[in-house]
Amino acid sequence: MSVAADTDRNPWLALFALVVGFFMILLDMTIVAVANPAILEAFHADISQVIWVTSAYLLTYAVPLLVTGRLGDRFGPKNVYLVGLLVFTAASLGCGLSGTIGQLILWRAVQGIGAALMTPQTMAVITRTFPPDKRGAAMGLWGGVAGLATLVGPILGGVLVDWRGWEWIFFVNVPVGIIAFGLALWLVPALPTHLHKYDVPGILLSGAGMFLLVFGIQEGNNYDWDGRIRLMIGAGLILLAAFVWNQKRNTGEPLLPMTLFRDRNFGLSNLAIAAMGAAVTAMMVPSYFYLQAVRELSPTRSALVFAPMAIITGICAPLIGKLSDKLPPRLIPTFGFTLFALSILSFSALMKPHTALVWYLIAAGFAGLANACIWAPLATTATHNLPVYQAGAGAGVYNTTRQVGSVLGSAAISALISARVAAHGLGSGKIAEGGAGQGPIPEPVKEAFSAALSQSMLLPAAILLVGVLASALFVSHGRSAPDGHTDAPAKPGMLGD
Template sequence: MPTERNPWPALLALVAGVFMILLDMTIVAVANPAIMTDLHADISQVVWVTSAYLLTYAVPLLVTGRLGDRFGPKNIYLIGLAVFTGASLWCGLSGSIGALIAARAAQGVGAALMTPQTMAVITRTFPPNRRGAAMGLWGGIAGLATLVGPILGGVLVDGLGWEWIFIVNVPVGVLAFALAVWLVPALPTHEHRFDLPGVLLSGIGLFLLVFGIQEGNSYDWSARIWLMIGAGLLVLTAFVVNQARNAGEPLLPLGLFRDRNFALANIAIAAMGAAMTSLMVPAYFYLQAVREMSPTESALIFAPMAIGSSIASPLIGKFADRLHPRWAPAIGFALFAVSVFWFSALMQPNSALIGFLVAAGVAGFANGCVWGPLSSIATHNLPVQQAGAGAGVYNTTRQVGSVLGSAAISALIAARMTANGLGGGQVAEGGAGTGPIPEVVKDAFSAALGQSTLLPAGILLIGVIATVLFVRHARSAPAAAPTAAEPVKAHLGS
């Protein structure tokens, strides 16, 4: 049951950590060329700098959500923040590509410990009718971080060196740790039994699936990769069967998915994660290779997206709770899809850049309609005792969606390059390191990228379908929330 103390100071203390986590998902892309040069690495090694973070972030999320329930979200958050901050310093001091990859893996573990706790604290400290505003702030920070990462990365790399994209986390992490100790309440814990078989099956299954998808292009989608992906799916199937048969306290309470809005929100957030990841890859290829922009210049093209998201998110959050749950996210997904179709049409050698700026502004407003309201809808009916598990499921879904989007867009760009007579070749992550291309192939190159951008636009339409199916929240007092032992019932309002 929500606490009586003012929950806003605690949320403000937590968003600093959330900002760092999500920033580090995008900030590295523009630093890849400098890292390659300084550490004498090849492109496949540099891709692992991002892949290691993504893997160790995605795999433990189900487990870390439940750890927060068992040992307290504040305690697990602080441990994760300490790991993340220390690993950031390790990244900045790394003298070899191997050390940097290892440090990024440690960063991912810290991020996985922190992320579910933030949503769990919101769920447990804000009453349902005030979570929209809280999630609006959370969504604004989340959207802003993922969009300004490349901009900040370009400025730091150009001005101070690639090491500073990591070192800058250290003072922020220390400040965030002090604020969390001071302002975040120590919430009651719940004596859950730890589901060891669930931990092992979910961890192994997610690792095999994510690793296979991430490395598919590196191994030309060989039989070994498909076997790994297939094995991951089989292990995850075994995990679901195990959870369904678990008569005690499973790691993944399948009763959560009896709530229609929670199930649909997970589909929608997977689509959002996949679309964001798969949009940025062709966009940065186009801006850097076709339009010959620097990393900072190309990132600034998306500045209206970041500004629009940061302005719209808190405004939308203030009145989202008074609307039918479907309206804000459905409008957001639809507008975002329109803007991405617009990006695709603009990907020509001599198109007006003002069109990109306007489309980016529309996309920013759309993001503000999605991130916060969608998180609020997903967690609105969760039992307080299962807040950590629900947050872990939600964040895992988003992260796996991001992995799927990254893998799919890389494979599609390679295929469209071949179809346009440019040959296959591997796709560098985020378009980083792509130099200017000859004038004679710019038309074909632009066409391949524009065609590939139709993928994230199409994925966003899945989000539109999922969100228009949302139903009204059940009208009940906060005290009537179900207990940990009670299943979450479907809400069938119109």
């Protein structure tokens, strides 16, 4: 059969093809941050409208992930990935050609849908084409790309905005998307599919619950966390609780197989990746406020301060991912979370108006090593025991958890910065995403503003302690599943490990 022949392809070539598109969609989570001032000026928009350029993408990316992971199981991860890539690339062109802020927000929402279709398929292909004892190196490449994209986004965004204008942070996706489509069409195998029943109640409950929760968190600061926002968040939590209850009672084929969480390491990995998503998002906001507003660096120069973090993550992640195959699963991520927390504490201590930036570069280097110890080993541990017919569902859950963690981190750090700025007598104005200043800060104010930002950095450091605890509780792969088996058998007709 052609499918059988397809699965005999070199899985590394397929992974290379997939990470090109994966890098692009993760890049767009952070690349807009340094472009916010240029977008605000170009459209004569207000801060809340500019925030929605990021929020729309974040919202439509997070909400569908559980469903899109399952679509890969049903229609094949290659097919769903290619559809998502087409949607994302076309939406990128639409973003760059937008003539109003409303059009830009709309196209960013479409971009998020494309990204949601693509993301779970990358992990699913790794799970279904690499045997468990070889996934560490594959996840090392995947994790390196995930960490690198998150960190490179602001650097590339700053260069493009300073060079050609804000439109080019979107136009650059078009040729990359075309190349990624050709590579995936050529190199990614057409894996066997599994006929799924559509869990309509689960889809409706999870979609509505995620939308209300994410929308409420994203908009909380704009409405001073008033009764409407609290009601929206509460309703979202209630619907998600009803979703979990429904999934437990579903004797057919639930959208979220609760059996996934019988694997101890899968459950703990989800907790740890939520902490990682929250911490990375939370640390970037005060960092860019400090570098651009206090130190008066340009978008490009402020982003380059994090270059050591990006470079070291990219170099070390594949090596550490391969090493993680040979070590107990708790060792590397526990070290990584601890080092990352210490790095952020160092950032906090260095946030003074006249600290030499070389110390910030050194701390960023240690943070890069920490990131390399987290992204890949966590993904490897999460997927190690997944049966292949649940690869899409497991990848969808894992990526949803990471994305929700990012949303929570973004909302929490914005609220905390506002509170600390007010506590230092600097006013309680809302803090815009991206850390863009509206002009130089008077010298007498810099000390107080630096102190407020420094105190805010303690939040992501504290969040990382959740990751330290979760990863420290990992057990060896042979003891993770309650039945003592490291891998559930594949269903008839499925590609086995």
